[in-house]
Structure formats: structure tokens, C-alpha cells
């Protein structure tokens with residue numbers, strides 16, 4: 093629908109006085125270039141978080157070599173002693189040994205977690221996150237103005253002057269919540285996975301080398317998870333800013349735009365919504381999906397384009 097509208101505008105012959113209008117000189121790619129810019133911001137943020145995860149891995153692997161592996165070796169030695177004796181109470185005894193050594197490992201993991209958490213404290217990543225939030229905000233602002241230019245042919249100055257009302261609160265609230273989420277989630281998940289993987293390996297009798305190799309695997313999972321979180325947070329903030337600024341500019345509705353090239357598995361429900369117009373106050377109340385706004389669902393790369401009155 094929207095594309096058709098645009099095409100018709102282009103097909104109308106230009107009046108000579110319109111030729112000086114910026115619109116006729118604007119690059120047709122401009123808005124999509126700006127969208128690529130916002131995706132780049134998300135990528136950069138993902139890389140920054142991944143760097144912190146790589147540091148977490150170094151802490152874990154260091155602690156594994158120096159503290160945890162020796163505990164596992166002592167456990168294995170004690171275990172094989174009991175197994176050789178093969179007494180009636182062997183099973184009971186093995187269980188006790190495992191319990192004792194897993195307690196020792198839990199202490200080491202707690203120390204690892206403490207060091208990891210420091211990597212996600214506000215003083216460590218506050219700059220990264222605040223640079224990211226202001227970059228998203230600035231890019232979203234530019235996109236909205238470019239959309240207005242493209243859609244109605246000029247920038248309404250009153251609307252532009254009103255667009256930032258309440259945006260600072262959104263950004264600072266987001267910044268606070270985001271820092272809290274990151275510091276609580278990423279290191280805790282990583283330490284929990286590492287702990288489980290070590291105990292699992294001990295129960296299976298995998299040995300120090302194989303357990304260590306397993307930890308590398310979990311590190312990669314955490315890196316992917318950090319990447320995912322970064323993109324999800326980019327979409328969340330972008331959506332919140334779109335809603336506030338579009339409403340400030342008196343846009344009551346938005347057009348659902350799917351960007352299937354960005355998702356491995358684009359949601360078919362969102363393909364059905366692509367190009368439809370929904371009201372901001374209700375969202376897409378079609379019952380197709382629990383997520384009513386573009387970019388809201390996990391891994392959803394859809395965006396709300398403004399519909400100007």
C-alpha cells in the first residue's frame with residue numbers, strides 16, 4: 093500500500109518550482125541506508141558485549157586450570173581408591189565424595205562469578221551501554237525525520253520540535269534497566285552453565301581434559317547469547333523510541349514492516365502483517381501473535397514505520 097503511494101508520487105510530473113525541493117534530489121536509498129546504520133549500531137553493541145564474554149571465558153579457564161582441575165584430580169584419585177576396594181558401602185561412599193568435591197568446586201565457581209560480575213558492573217560497561225543508547229536514539233530520530241521527508245515531502249518544524257518530548261526519560265530508564273539486566277544475567281548464566289557442565293563431567297568420569305574442552309563449548313554459547321541480547325535490546329529500545337516520537341508527532345498509527353533478510357526464520361505471522369497499518373494504542377490486535385508491536389518478540393527484526401496524518 094505504502095509502496096504504491098510512493099510510486100504514484102514519483103510518477104506525477106514535477107512542477108518547475110518543485111525541482112528545487114530537497115525531495116527530488118534526495119537519494120532513493122536514504123531511508124534504507126539509515127536503517128542499515130541502526131543495524132550496524134546493534135552489531136557494534138553485540139561485539140562490545142562479546143568482548144566482555146571473552147574476558148569471562150579467560151577468567152573461567154584460568155580458574156579451571158589453577159584451582160578447579162586440581163580438585164577434579166583429587167576427586168578422581170579418591171573415587172578410584174573406593175572403587176578398587178569395592179566394598180558393600182561403595183556407592184554410598186562415592187556419593188559422599190562427589191558431594192564434598194562438588195562443594196569445593198562451588199566455592200571456586202562463586203569466586204569466578206564474583207570476578208565475572210565485575211566485568212558487567214556499571215563502571216565497566218556503563219560507557220558502552222550509554223554510547224549505544226544515545227546512538228540508537230540519534231539514529232531513530234534521523235530515520236523518523238527522513239521518513240517524514242519521504243512521506244509528506246517536507247519536515248514539519250512544529251512536529252520536529254515536539255518529537256523529543258519524554259525521550260530522555262525513556263533513554264535513562266532503559267540505560268538503568270539494561271545495566272541491571274546485563275550485570276545480573278550474563279555472568280550468572282555463564283557460571284551456572286560452567287558449574288553444571290563440570291559436575292556433569294565428573295559424574296560421567298570424563299576427566300580433566302574433556303571437562304575443560306566442554307567449558308569452551310559453553311563459552312561459545314554465552315558469546316552467541318550476548319550477541320542475541322544485544323540485538324534484542326537494540327530492537328526494544330528502537331521500538332520504545334518509535335512509539336514515543338511518532339506519538340509526539342501525532343502519528344496515531346504505524347505500518348508494520350518486516351525485514352525478512354535479517355532473520356534466519358522470519359515469523360510467518362509477521363509476513364501476514366507486513367504492510368498493514370495498526371494503531372499505536374492497540375498494536376496488532378489480530379490474535380496472530382502474542383507480540384503486538386514490531387521488534388517486540390525475541391529475535392524479531394520488524395519495524396514500525398510512521399503513518400503521518
Ligand SMILES: [Zn+2]
Pocket residue numbers: 350359362386387392393394
Ligand atoms: Zn517480526
